[in-house]
Amino acid sequence: MWQAFVRWFHKWSSPKWFYEMSRPWSFWLGWLALICIATALVWGLAFSPVERLQGNSYRIIFLHVPSAFLSQAIYMTIAVAGAIGLVWRIKLAFYAAKQCIPIGMSMAILALATGAIWGKPTWGAWWVWDARLTSMLILLLLYLGLWALHNAMERAESGDRAAAILALVGVVNIPIIKFSVNWWNTLHQPATLKVTEAAPMHMSMLIPLLLSIFGFYLAFLAWMLMRTRLEILDREKKARWAQQEIRNLEAQ
Amino acid sequence: MNVVLRQMLARELTLANRRRSDLANPLFFFLIVVSLFPIGVTPDLQKLSEMAAGVLWVAALLAALLSLDLLFRHDFEDGSLEQMLLSSVPAQLLVLCKTLSHWLVTGLPLTLMSPVLSVMLALPVSAIPLLMLTLAIGTLTLSLLGGIGAALTVGLRKGGLLLTILIMPLFVPVIIFGTSAVQSFANGMPWTAQLALLGAFGAGAFAVSPWLTVAALRVTVGD
Numbered sequence: 001m002w003q004a005f006v007r008w009f010h011k012w013s014s015p016k017w018f019y020e021m022s023r024p025w026s027f028w029l030g031w032l033a034l035i036c037i038a039t040a041l042v043w044g045l046a047f048s049p050v051e052r053l054q055g056n057s058y059r060i061i062f063l064h065v066p067s068a069f070l071s072q073a074i075y076m077t078i079a080v081a082g083a084i085g086l087v088w089r090i091k092l093a094f095y096a097a098k099q100c101i102p103i104g105m106s107m108a109i110l111a112l113a114t115g116a117i118w119g120k121p122t123w124g125a126w127w128v129w130d131a132r133l134t135s136m137l138i139l140l141l142l143y144l145g146l147w148a149l150h151n152a153m154e155r156a157e158s159g160d161r162a163a164a165i166l167a168l169v170g171v172v173n174i175p176i177i178k179f180s181v182n183w184w185n186t187l188h189q190p191a192t193l194k195v196t197e198a199a200p201m202h203m204s205m206l207i208p209l210l211l212s213i214f215g216f217y218l219a220f221l222a223w224m225l226m227r228t229r230l231e232i233l234d235r236e237k238k239a240r241w242a243q244q245e246i247r248n249l250e251a252q
Numbered sequence: 253m254n255v256v257l258r259q260m261l262a263r264e265l266t267l268a269n270r271r272r273s274d275l276a277n278p279l280f281f282f283l284i285v286v287s288l289f290p291i292g293v294t295p296d297l298q299k300l301s302e303m304a305a306g307v308l309w310v311a312a313l314l315a316a317l318l319s320l321d322l323l324f325r326h327d328f329e330d331g332s333l334e335q336m337l338l339s340s341v342p343a344q345l346l347v348l349c350k351t352l353s354h355w356l357v358t359g360l361p362l363t364l365m366s367p368v369l370s371v372m373l374a375l376p377v378s379a380i381p382l383l384m385l386t387l388a389i390g391t392l393t394l395s396l397l398g399g400i401g402a403a404l405t406v407g408l409r410k411g412g413l414l415l416t417i418l419i420m421p422l423f424v425p426v427i428i429f430g431t432s433a434v435q436s437f438a439n440g441m442p443w444t445a446q447l448a449l450l451g452a453f454g455a456g457a458f459a460v461s462p463w464l465t466v467a468a469l470r471v472t473v474g475d
Contacts, residue, residue: 141421148417152408161471162404166418169400169464173422176453180425184432 013090015232016241022225030222036215044208051205057121060114062209066216068111071139074104074220078146079171082164092228094160095235097167098150099227103220105143112136131185135178142170156235256341257349264353267326274322278315278358279365285311286369297374304375305383305434309390309427311369312362316391317419319358320398321405321412323350324469328406334473337466344462347469351399351461359391379438386430386450393426393454394419396461403468425453 011017044062051058081097084090115133116126127133146163153159236242268275289307290300300307327333327350336346366387367380375383401419405411433446 138421138424141417145414145418145421148414149404152405152410152414154407158471158474162468165400165464165468165471166404169422172460173425176425177421180428180449184428 013088013092015092015095015236016239018092019229019232019245022229026222026225026229029218029225033215033218033222036211036218040208040212040215044205044212048205048208049202054122057118060118061205062212064111064114064118065209066213067107067114068136069213070216070220071104071107071111071136073217074100074107075139075142075167075174076171078104079167082167085160086164086168091235092232094157094164095231096224096228097164098160099231100224101143101147101150101163103223103227105140105147107220108136108140108143112140129185131178131181134185135181138177138181139174142174146170257345260346260349261353264350265356268353268357274319275357275361278319279361281318282311282315282362282365283369285314286373290373301374301376301438304370304373305379305438306431307373308366308370308375308383309387309431309434312366312387312391313394313423313427315362316358316394317398317416318412320354320395320402320419321415323354323399323402324406325402325411328473333406333469337469337473343466343469347399347403347465348462351395351465354399355392355395359388359395362391363387375434376438379434382437382443382447383434386433386447389450389454390426390430393450393457394423396454396457397422399461399465400468403465404472406469407472426450429453 012021041062045059048059050056078097078100081093081100085093085097112133115136119128120126146166149166150159150163153162233242233246237246286307289303289311293303294300324333327336337343339346363384366384370380370383371377398415398419401415402411404418405415408414429446429450433443433450436443436446
């Protein structure tokens with residue numbers, strides 16, 4: 001049993017095997033994600049009822065909440081993958097962690113942008129220094145730091161390990177940052193921004209929201225696989241199988 | 253072991269003493285940033301006294317950050333950093349010595365200089381001891397956490413800017429607890445909880461950062 005697991009684990013952590021096996025996955029996951037997100041958006045934007053307090057402006061929730069969820073989940077993914085890479089020296093984990101960074105960064109930017117657009121009609125301001133907004137901004141800065149560190153290193157392997165260490169420091173710090181920002185905010189201004197907590201959601205809004213979150217997760221997986229596959233080809237370009245594959249791709 | 257520590261500290265302080273301009277630069281920077289705020293925002297003492305704690309804290313941190321880039325750089329360039337990592341003495345101890353001496357030559361002078369500047373910003377005189385205490389803990393934490401960042405960027409030519417990007421987000425809790433302790437005290441509100449949290453964060457950084465710094469150095473020095 002254990003032997004079989006170890007064999008399975010080693011097989012999947014080989015870049016070549018992973019490249020071959022993941023070939024169909026990003027394609028099918030991508031289409032499934034597209035269908036889920038399209039259904040959720042059409043449902044949410046056109047068929048869900050109007051919200052009592054916020055009118056139609058709440059509909060941006062179908063983009064805002066999934067992107068905010070993902071931007072946090074992806075940071076955790078990076079830290080876990082980085083730890084796996086540091087401990088077991090698995091190259092593939094580093095490749096995936098690296099290619100998660102731009103995805104997480106774009107999700108954080110999307111969450112901040114949709115939040116600002118939502119905030120304008122609801123709170124009357126594009127930006128307030130609320131605890132959640134601030135911690136999201138800090139998350140974006142953490143992503144920027146990871147990406148900048150990766151790109152600054154001359155050897156990609158050093159970039160992998162340095163960014164993994166930084167991601168681990170960040171992951172320990174994230175709960176502390178969250179706590180401190182909450183403290184800071186509640187000290188200075190009482191919580192007035194509770195529009196979204198007025199009532200539990202109605203099913204006709206909740207189902208498209210959950211569908212949209214599911215679709216975003218699938219899209220992340222598909223996107224990450226796609227980027228990781230390219231990263232594998234780039235890093236393994238000295239291996240014969242990778243050169244063969246690059247020639248095949250060029251011929252297409 | 254004690255001999256090694258003492259020698260290491262003595263070496264660091266001697267080196268710092270030989271590069272006096274590196275010592276003075278953060279202090280000038282601190283003075284300039286603090287004096288830019290009244291010029292740029294308002295000369296109204298009432299308003300300045302409300303912002304004083306935050307301005308002093310942010311300016312002191314920026315000044316300390318400015319010098320962090322050099323924490324490992326000279327030793328990296330002349331090869332002694334590699335010898336420290338290879339020596340039989342635990343590298344964590346040597347790194348801790350370096351960060352402590354960095355605090356002694358930047359954080360401590362900045363802390364000692366802060367009363368003068370806080371008078372210029374009309375911070376209530378009774379709040380000055382607390383400001384100095386929080387600044388002392390805060391700059392020490394910055395030296396420790398910044399050591400990780402300095403280790404990650406040591407081999408890079410433009411490491412200084414990158415170091416700021418890496419460290420500042422991690423440093424948000426310290427800024428929040430430090431400034432809010434001083435402001436609460438100045439407003440007559442309870443302030444001990446913030447000070448305790450600031451101390452806790454500093455103690456955590458003290459325990460963890462030497463290991464992470466050495467791990468980062470082993471990556472970057474080998475690069």
